[in-house]
Amino acid sequence: MLKKGIGILLIAGGIIFGVTCTGLLFTEGIFYFFLLFLLAFPLFMAGQWLRIGQTLRKQSLVKFTSIFVQVTLLIPSIFLVFNNYAKLKNETFAREGFLWFQPTSSPTIGLIGTLLLIALVLSIMPKILFGWTHGGKQLTGLILSLFVLTAAFLFITWNDYQAIHEEEGIVVSTWWGKQQTVDWSSVESVEITPYVLKRVANKYSKEPVFAWMFEFKQTNGDRISFKRTDLSTYNLEQSQRVKEQIEKENIPLSVGQMDEATTKWYELELQMENLNPDPFNEFFNK
Structure with missing residues (x-):
């Protein structure tokens, strides 16, 4: 029983390490490809050996290798494609003068x-774990339907985004093709609000992360918000440029005070990312 438990932990560790290596492979280089198969894969296979408590036969080796490759390469690749879709929108629509680009005009779209x-990935998982014949035509049909639906959704919402332009103001483009520009003179006030966002970590839990939001209140009462998570020098510089432009336009600007919980996650992320707190404290008026 103990060996089986240790085996499951090693399997989970191998998959997590493998998925991490795949993600870093596309950004940090080929080094993580070797880590994937020299460390993550042996860890995964050692876990399988302990779990089943017997020598791995050729058929089992092929099966477990297939599962490892598909889980650590296919699934992260799907998420990377989704992430690169947002980057491609940025590269396509962003133009000179954009201070901030957000790939959706509404949180609902995102x-x-x-x-x-997530539904597409979850529907594929049984096929990966139990073989591509598992679930029969019904599951295959569901996967194909979700794939087509996801692709169609991404195609339909290609033109959907919102941005902040240093001269034009706020640019909002909806998925049905309507584009609206809110010039700076139509912005009555702006508030920067730091808060804790409960981001989905896995199927069973949500992970608190520090986030902040620019909320633009228009003279007609409408509001448009831009949100950002993940403390980084790049995100700070981008936010600072927006803040400076707001001040340049002589628009009233306020920064919300952090409560105890928000301060906790703010300071924790600064430490985890090894960031100099001074420029961040200055931005958030701490």
């Missing part, structure tokens, strides 16, 4: 896309 992606 949520629907994320849910479709």
Whole structure:
């Protein structure tokens, strides 16, 4: 029983390490490809050996190798494609003068896309774990339907985004083709609000992360918000440029005070990312 438990832990560790290596492979280089198969894969196979408590036969080796490759390469690749889709939108629509680009004009659009992606991945998992014949035509049909639906959704919402332009103000483009520009003179006030966002970590839990939001209140009462998570020098510089432009336009600007919980996650992320707190404290008026 103990060996089986240790085996399951090693399997989970191998998969997590493998998925991490795949993600870093596309950004940090080929070194992580070798880590994937020299460390993550042996860890995964050692776990399988302990779990089943017997020598791995050729058929089992092929099966477990296939599972490892598909879980650590196919699934992360799907998420990377989704992430690169947002980057491609940025590169396509961003133009000179954009201070901030957000790939969706509404949180609902982003949520629907994320849910479709998760549903697609979850529907594929049984095929990966139990073989591509598992689930029969019904599961295959579901996967194909979700794939087509996700692809169609991404195609339909290609033109959907919002941005902040240093001269034009706020640019909003909806998925049905309507584009609206809110010039700076139509912005009554702006508030920067730091808060804790409960981001989905896995099927059973949500992970608190520090986030902040620019909320633009228009003279007609409408509001447009831009949100950002993940403390980094790049995100700070981008936010600082927006803040400076707001001040340049003589628009009233306020920064919300952090409560105890928000301060906790703010300071924790600064430490985890090894960031100099001074410029961040200055931005958030701490």
